[in-house]
Amino acid sequence: MSELKQELKEKIIEQLNLEDVAIEEIKDTDPLFGEGLGLDSIDALELIVMLDKDYGIKLADPKEGKKIFESVETMAGYIAEHRSR
Amino acid sequence: MNKNNHIKSYCHINEGIVSLNGKAVYENISPDFASFIKSAYHHFETDYSKFFKMDNLSKLAFMAAEVLLQEKSSPEQERNMAIVLSNRASSLDTDRKYQESIADENNFYPSPAVFVYTLPNICIGEISIRHKLHSENSFFIFDAFNADYIKEYSDSLLDTEKADEVLCGWVDFDEGRYEAFLYIVSHQGSHLHTKEEITRLYLT
Numbered sequence: 001m002s003e004l005k006q007e008l009k010e011k012i013i014e015q016l017n018l019e020d021v022a023i024e025e026i027k028d029t030d031p032l033f034g035e036g037l038g039l040d041s042i043d044a045l046e047l048i049v050m051l052d053k054d055y056g057i058k059l060a061d062p063k064e065g066k067k068i069f070e071s072v073e074t075m076a077g078y079i080a081e082h083r084s085r
Numbered sequence: 086m087n088k089n090n091h092i093k094s095y096c097h098i099n100e101g102i103v104s105l106n107g108k109a110v111y112e113n114i115s116p117d118f119a120s121f122i123k124s125a126y127h128h129f130e131t132d133y134s135k136f137f138k139m140d141n142l143s144k145l146a147f148m149a150a151e152v153l154l155q156e157k158s159s160p161e162q163e164r165n166m167a168i169v170l171s172n173r174a175s176s177l178d179t180d181r182k183y184q185e186s187i188a189d190e191n192n193f194y195p196s197p198a199v200f201v202y203t204l205p206n207i208c209i210g211e212i213s214i215r216h217k218l219h220s221e222n223s224f225f226i227f228d229a230f231n232a233d234y235i236k237e238y239s240d241s242l243l244d245t246e247k248a249d250e251v252l253c254g255w256v257d258f259d260e261g262r263y264e265a266f267l268y269i270v271s272h273q274g275s276h277l278h279t280k281e282e283i284t285r286l287y288l289t
Contacts, residue, residue, distance in 0.1 A: 016138070016198070017137045017138045017198075018134070018137070019123075019134070019137040020134050020137070038134075042138075042197050042198050042201055043198070045197035045198075046196065046197055046198050049194050049195075049196065049197065052194065053194045
């Protein structure tokens with residue numbers, strides 16, 4: 001699981017172009033939206049695409065994303081349970 | 086000719102050089118635009134993390150505006166500045182990137198973050214958000230910089246009191262080539278707002 005969390009942090013920084021954020025700065029339980037990393041609605045859509053492309057997970061209901069994308073920890077938990085890649 | 090309107094200041098960005106009012110203020114002959122504009126971002130101590138999410142056209146327009154609009158408005162005083170920009174390639178650079186992401190039906194993962202930049206006037210939005218401008222704006226496509234058209238349009242906005250100032254000019258990005266020429270037109274300034282003077286400054 002810790003490898004997956006590290007992988008997710010790298011992907012989030014790279015795919016969301018967070019040039020001024022270092023991996024060490026993202027704590028597992030930091031909120032990704034709002035006060036935490038400050039991601040926006042377009043970032044949320046990018047994360048949905050990332051789940052599909054990299055882990056074979058299609059979110060049937062985009063509203064599910066709110067819980068899944070709370071933090072790196074919640075993302076990793078969901079991916080570990082539902083991934084097909 | 087409207088003699089009341091003047092060019093207050095102007096900025097060029099091309100071939101690794103950023104100049105303000107005809108004087109180079111930053112040079113970095115990087116082999117590619119990404120390296121150049123990132124180094125310019127740091128040189129001008131720009132603190133705006135959303136910059137890195139922008140496409141090339143928006144980064145170019147944003148940086149030219151950043152150099153020109155160094156004097157920030159106070160939070161209480163809204164700046165009534167219209168924006169009128171133009172170019173030749175529209176958003177073609179980003180359009181191509183988006184097309185690549187949907188070209189293979191077996192690898193069909195269109196990027197929302199790329200898609201939102203598949204219109205040229207998005208760069209106006211980025212400038213407006215940064216400088217809290219809620220004013221008139223337009224983006225035109227021409228074969229080449231059309232000083233006359235932009236002049237007439239800007240004069241009209243000022244003369245009808247739709248805006249107190251107009252940020253206008255040319256911002257073009259295509260296949261790695263880039264050029265920005267932005268200038269501010271207002272009722273005060275050191276250059277007459279004429280087609281001839283705009284053209285002369287553009288070619289400087």
